[in-house]
Amino acid sequence: MLLASAFAFGNAAENHTTTLFVDHGQSAKITCSYRPTNDIEIMTVDLQKLNHTLCYLHMNSWKNPDCKNHIRFMWIKETMEISFELPNLQIQDTGTYTCTVKKIVKPPEEVRGVERVQVIVRPVLSLSCVKSPDGSPMILCSVGFYCDSLEQLWIRDGEILNSSYSHDSVNGSFNQKSYLILPPQTFTDTIYSCWVNHSSLNKPLVANLSSSVCYERGDLTVILAVAFVISAVLTAFLTIVVVLQ
Missing domain, CATH: 2.60.40.10 (Immunoglobulins)
Incomplete structure (x- = not known):
């Protein structure tokens, strides 16, 4: 307190x-x-x-x-x-x-x-894995804050990346969102960081997320989708066999 x-x-x-x-x-x-x-x-x-x-x-x-x-x-x-x-x-x-x-x-x-x-x-910072409209994996950096300007950057291996931002206001508070589209998956795991600074902070906030987390979640979705299709095909096949008998 x-x-x-x-x-x-x-x-x-x-x-x-x-x-x-x-x-x-x-x-x-x-x-x-x-x-x-x-x-x-x-x-x-x-x-x-x-x-x-x-x-x-x-x-x-x-x-x-x-x-x-x-x-x-x-x-x-x-x-x-x-x-x-x-x-x-x-x-x-x-x-x-x-x-x-x-x-x-x-x-x-x-x-x-x-x-x-x-x-x-003080602002609240969160990172999460999301998908673009075409299904490509992305990382979402979301920051809730009140008034004053907010600095927000994406960093990969010490390099500042280009990105766009959007924000909305609810009851005087703001939520700024930034999406980072991930490149095609490789064997190298990359750590992406969202860096935020605000006048109310003693030091900037930084949140990190591994690209493999978002790729794995994407693969899981694909695997589940394939499993559903296979299950549906097998069910239809067995139904046809029973009817013919």
Whole structure:
């Protein structure tokens, strides 16, 4: 779990913005920054993303918070720490989360702290064997990421190969795909690498795949197809023999 934010004290409502990088599938803990007071029993906490409330709590109902997306509210009475755990983060969860703490004495309502945390989920890279429309074996490099430009390269034995890319967008996240057509099979096994770099990464991602894996899967498909044809022919032959008898 990754942690963002810390307590802050002062005479005015605290207003911070921090950035938090998270690996795909990890959880993140957002600790709200605010000025604690003796009026804690009449405080409210609101966690939002893009002006949509994800979790809202009143001190009287902190035992039963109204939270979405399995977000977990945490309250430590001894230290008066208010925080939220965002579990199993996906690419589309990237965005700015705002935690607002208010003292709701009337009048007036007073904002005690505003904490903004930009959560960025790092790209996810995968390689797989696929087939072209004519049945030729290909390798697919697929990358899920959020915003910013993405660098993607194919490498074979240290040589950068030419390739084309396509991408689509779903809920603000992107998926970039690149297909590499394999040459005719030889006795030499070749390792192909898909290299990816993104502003959220400490270092580029690299995934490797052996060409023999894709060739073997192709051969298996052919063998299964031939076996099916032979089985069908034998079945038809035996049917004819039975009828003639």
